[in-house]
Amino acid sequence: GGGGGGGFGGFGGFGGGQRRVKGSNLRIRVKLTLEEIANGVEKKIKVKRKKQAAGVTYKTCETCKGAGQVTRVQNTILGRMQTSAPCSTCGGAGQSIDKRPDGADAQGLVVEEETVSIKIPAGVVDGMQLKVQGRGNDAPGNGISGDLLVAIEELDHDHLQREGDNLHYDLYISISEAVLGSSKEIDTVTGKVRIKVEAGVQSGKILRLRSKGIPSINGYGKGDLLVHVNVWTPKTLTKEQKQFFEKMAKDENFTPNPEKEDKSFFEKVKDMFS
Numbered sequence: 346g347g348g349g350g351g352g353f354g355g356f357g358g359f360g361g362g363q364r365r366v367k368g369s370n371l372r373i374r375v376k377l378t379l380e381e382i383a384n385g386v387e388k389k390i391k392v393k394r395k396k397q398a399a400g401v402t403y404k405t406c407e408t409c410k411g412a413g414q415v416t417r418v419q420n421t422i423l424g425r426m427q428t429s430a431p432c433s434t435c436g437g438a439g440q441s442i443d444k445r446p447d448g449a450d451a452q453g454l455v456v457e458e459e460t461v462s463i464k465i466p467a468g469v470v471d472g473m474q475l476k477v478q479g480r481g482n483d484a485p486g487n488g489i490s491g492d493l494l495v496a497i498e499e500l501d502h503d504h505l506q507r508e509g510d511n512l513h514y515d516l517y518i519s520i521s522e523a524v525l526g527s528s529k530e531i532d533t534v535t536g537k538v539r540i541k542v543e544a545g546v547q548s549g550k551i552l553r554l555r556s557k558g559i560p561s562i563n564g565y566g567k568g569d570l571l572v573h574v575n576v577w578t579p580k581t582l583t584k585e586q587k588q589f590f591e592k593m594a595k596d597e598n599f600t601p602n603p604e605k606e607d608k609s610f611f612e613k614v615k616d617m618f619s
């Protein structure tokens with residue numbers, strides 16, 4: 346066929362022996378919610394990648410006969426010496442362009458938008474990089490395609506905080522709920538969960554919901570959801586409410602009297618990690 350001519354110079358990085366050109370890698374970022382991270386997700390991402398143009402043909406390089414290397418035999422005072430070097434005509438690819446369709450670059454490639462489906466396993470971490478093999482830029486001729494490198498970005502959650510595989514949640518209850526006990530619904534990464542808050546609960550208590558956190562990326566179990574109880578103190582009171590609390594201030598039931606189970610914050614943290 347007509348057109349074309351010339352090899353693919355400048356690919357760099359030559360090894361010994363038979364060599365296949367590899368297309369360049371592409372990098373993208375994917376933003377994930379905590380829910381997506383907790384459950385795993387398949388994302389369809391539009392990627393602009395170089396592909397071999399329709400109708401492009403390649404031919405074996407005439408200089409190196411497809412070997413990608415040129416071997417020279419020289420007679421020197423030490424005898425016959427054989428040296429090999431990458432073929433300068435094809436840049437080591439062993440092939441050159443034969444027929445170049447309109448719009449294709451010197452390597453016979455065109456940029457096309459493609460939708461790539463990326464399976465993201467549960468438990469990925471912000472900054473982690475996943476590799477989708479062969480979905481980077483195509484190489485010319487019989488070269489192999491580069492890879493698509495996917496950087497994970499974790500979006501902030503509006504009420505859950507991640508710490509490794511564990512999640513933290515701040516629960517606010519009223520003084521009345523703390524005194525009388527209550528039942529509360531919490532939005533977890535896998536759906537709603539109802540928890541019981543015992544009457545007489547102290548502010549700062551941590552309720553542990555086992556396996557309601559993020560699955561380990563290694564596949565070993567799940568983290569927990571740690572619910573931090575915060576008792577909400579009213580900032581404004583009616584006259585009657587004020588009188589009620591003034592009366593209660595002298596009552597022995599309202600006098601702090603922590604028992605062993607009402608551990609300090611630091612003891613609780615120590616407990617959590619032991």
Ligand SMILES: [Zn+2]
Pocket residue numbers: 352406407408409410411412413414432433434435436437438439440
């Ligand atoms: Zn060549």
